[in-house]
Amino acid sequence: MAHLHETFKQYNHIIRLSDGKRDELIRSRNELRARIASRHKQLQNTVQNLYEDLEFQSQGSFEMDTIIAPENDDYDLDDGVYFIGTLPASQRPSPAFFHKAVINAIGDYDASKEVIDKDTCVRVIKKEGFHIDLPIYYAGNKECPDLAVKSKGWILSNPIEFIAWFEEKAQSGFKKGFLYEAKLFSDYQRWLGDVRKKDVQIRRIVRYLKAWGDLRREEMPCGLIMTILVANHYYPHDRDDVSLKETLVLIESALRKDFKCLRPTSPQGEDLLANYKNKEAFMRYLQFFIDNAKKALAEDNPTIACDHWQKSLGKRFRCHEVPLSKDAPYSKPSSSLAAGAITSKPYSRTNE
Secondary structure: OEOOHHHHHHHHHHHEOOHHHHHHHHHHHHHHHHHHHHHOHHHHOOOOOOOOEEEEEEEOHHHHOOOEOOOOOOOEEEEEEEEEOOOOHHHOOOHHHHHHHHHHHHOOOOOEEEEEEOOOOEEEEEOOOOEEEEOEEEEOOOOOOEEEEOOOEEEEOOHHHHHHHHHHHHOOOOOOHHHHOHHHHHHHHHHHHHHHHHOOHHHHHHHHHHHHHHOOHHHOOOHHHHHHHHHHHOOOOOOHHHHHHHHHHHHHHHHHHOOOOEOOOOOOOOEOOOOOOOHHHHHHHHHHHHHHHHHHHHOOOHHHHHHHHHHHHOOOOOOOOOOOOEOOOOOOOOHHHHHHHHOOOOOEOOOO
């Protein structure tokens, strides 16, 4: 049986966002924070007691280090803009008002190609090709912020809770206090460094699925859905090729029984696949991925096995460096898993 764990590790190195590109995102994020922070005072004067302070917090795949470098280099960072105040939703201006305020604060930003007012965020597209998404929150209690959604109003949504949920799955030692309490900022920095160094398997499996989805971006579920599916059905193994195949089998089995992906944090229970239009295509691609994975794991010749994986993962999964040997035994999943296979800093002013 071909052993392609090391080939997957090389693939992970290719698709994982590089330190240089991460630094580029951070620089752009901090430039935007500085512009917004220096100009928001004019907004405070428009409505009495509108808000008391303005803070920021990065979120999503950048914080969890599941971010990938897409083939077209359209990578991104989500940076929450938090208006800290005490007005109830009924007394606040509309979400559209806050969206416009952030756009005005950004102003004529020379480094941007375009600023887009989306339903759930303000998107700043940089000339280099990547973009920064700025979801906007109003928070009286920092642990219970409301997201400004133009089409729906104010929606309770805490992205830090999602980070905590995923990091519990990853058993990384993350604490929500890292992002809520200034005194834990140094602990948070050490945690970030450890996450980057250790790069545990569950993060790699998320990246593999996101990179697979990136090949057919318009037809595939978003990265958030991929992350939840992996976290809920992750199959740990010493080898990434085995872990990925078994995780795919568990995902396919669950979706075939009930095609849903429930958000684990607020708004908890929301089905993120409820309005997804490409169910049949996605399930077909998923089955094709599983079939290729099974063929690869059953193949003795590493080059042929790599070709099977490459059919789903694309040319960035490089086969010309595959070692010409077979190695390590493949430990079969438990009976229940086999059955499934058969049936299918605290808020910051300008910095992190």
